[in-house]
Amino acid sequence: xxxxxxxxxxxxxxxxxxxxxxxxxxxxxxxxxxxxxxxxxxxxxxxxxxxxxxxxxxxxxxxxxxxxxxxxxxxxxxxxxxxxxxxxxxxxxxxxxxxxxxxxxxxxxxxxxxxxxxxxxxxxxxxxxxxxxxxxxxxxxxxxxxxxxxxxxxxxxxxxxxxxxxxxxxxxxxxxxxxxxxxxxxxxxxx
Numbered sequence: 001x002x003x004x005x006x007x008x009x010x011x012x013x014x015x016x017x018x019x020x021x022x023x024x025x026x027x028x029x030x031x032x033x034x035x036x037x038x039x040x041x042x043x044x045x046x047x048x049x050x051x052x053x054x055x056x057x058x059x060x061x062x063x064x065x066x067x068x069x070x071x072x073x074x075x076x077x078x079x080x081x082x083x084x085x086x087x088x089x090x091x092x093x094x095x096x097x098x099x100x101x102x103x104x105x106x107x108x109x110x111x112x113x114x115x116x117x118x119x120x121x122x123x124x125x126x127x128x129x130x131x132x133x134x135x136x137x138x139x140x141x142x143x144x145x146x147x148x149x150x151x152x153x154x155x156x157x158x159x160x161x162x163x164x165x166x167x168x169x170x171x172x173x174x175x176x177x178x179x180x181x182x183x184x185x186x187x188x189x190x191x
Contacts, residue, residue, distance in 0.1 A: 003030045003031065004027045004030045004035065004142070004153060005027055005028065005029055005030045005031075005103065005104070006026075006027065006028075006103050006104030006107065006156045007026075007027050007153050007154060007155055007156055008024055008025065008026055008027070008040075008153070008154040008155075008156065008157075008160065008173055009023075009024070009025040009027060009037065009142075009146075009151040009152070009153060009154075010023075010024055010151065010152040010153075010154055010170065010173045010174060010177075011023045011024075011025075011150070011151060012149055012150055012151065012152065012184070013181070013184055015150060016150075019080075019081055020039075020135075022041075022170050023039050023041060023042060023170070024039070024040050024041040024154075024160075024169045024170055024173045025037040025038065025039050025040065025080075025135055026038050026040050026090065026103070026156070026161065027142075028088075028090075028101070028103050028109050028134075029101075029103075030142070032139060033139055034136065034137045034138045034139050034140075034141065034142070035136070035137040035141075035142045036134055036135065036136050036137075037080065037134065037135040037137075038077070038079040038080060038088055038090060038131050038134055038135065039077065039078055039079055039080050039131070039135065040077060040090075040129065040131075040161060040166075040169060041077075041166055041167075041169035041170055042077060042078040042166075043075045043076070043077060043078070043166050044075070044076045044077065044078050044132065047076045047132075048072065048073050048074060048075065048076060049071060049072060049073070049074035049075075049076060049119070049120070049130060050064055050067065050071075050072035050073070051076075052076060052087065052116065052130070053116065053120055056113065056116070058113060058116055058117055058120065059117070059120060059121060063121070064120070067120060067121075071119070071120055074119075074130065075166065076130055076131070076132060077129060077130065077131035077132070077166075078131065078132065078133060079131030079132055079133040079134045079135070080131075080133045080134045080135035080136070081133060081135070082133060082134050082135060082136045083133055083134055084132060084133040085132065085133075086111065086132070086133065086134070087111065087116065087130060087131070087132055088109060088110075088111045088130075088131050088132075088134060089109070089110050089111070089115045089116065089119070089128055089129065089130050089131075090103070090107065090108075090109055090128065090129045090131070090161065091107075091108050091109075091110065091115065091125035091127065091128040091129070092106055092107065092108070092125045092126040092127040092128070092158075092162075093105070093106035093107060093108055094125055094126050095108060095110070095115065095118060095123075095124070095125035095128070096108065097110055097112060097114045097115060099111065099112045099114070100115075104156050106158065107156070107158070107161075108125075115128075116130070127158070127161075127162040128162075129161065129162065152174075152177060152179075154173045154176050154177060155176070157176065160172050160173060160176070
């Protein structure tokens with residue numbers, strides 16, 4: 001079995017599950033037991049990073065208010081339908097804690113409060129994305145979905161994850177395969 005860890009999954013147009021329609025998911029773990037990923041192109045409406053800091057009591061409320069708007073107003077991503085109350089941070093490799101998992105070259109995943117504090121008050125990773133919830137697949141389930149033309153796979157791109165606006169990530173992921181929505185058919189073949 002080839003691991004898809006560190007690659008993106010891009011939903012095909014006829015995705016049966018509306019929770020994943022037009023989604024781009026970064027696979028953060030994939031092995032014999034199953035797979036885990038984070039949706040990287042679905043923003044949570046009406047929820048910002050400062051709301052998370054307040055809810056978790058991660059700093060003096062006055063200090064949170066004084067944070068630059070670029071930090072306070074950061075988007076919170078909908079990482080997936082599993083463990084919706086749990087936070088996950090994808091970040092550049094310059095941040096490490098004892099709880100950081102290396103997903104790919106220069107990409108880590110940390111799911112502990114220390115990374116949120118670092119994002120707010122420093123020293124922050126060069127690039128980061130915060131998501132609530134994740135996606136999970138049992139053993140063989142993801143492989144079956146790919147085999148049934150549910151997903152395309154796209155190699156990891158730091159630019160796609162951190163530099164592309166959220167609303168353009170689906171098209172950018174398709175473009176990396178030289179595909180557009182118009183040319184994408186639900187009858188794609190797998191070699």
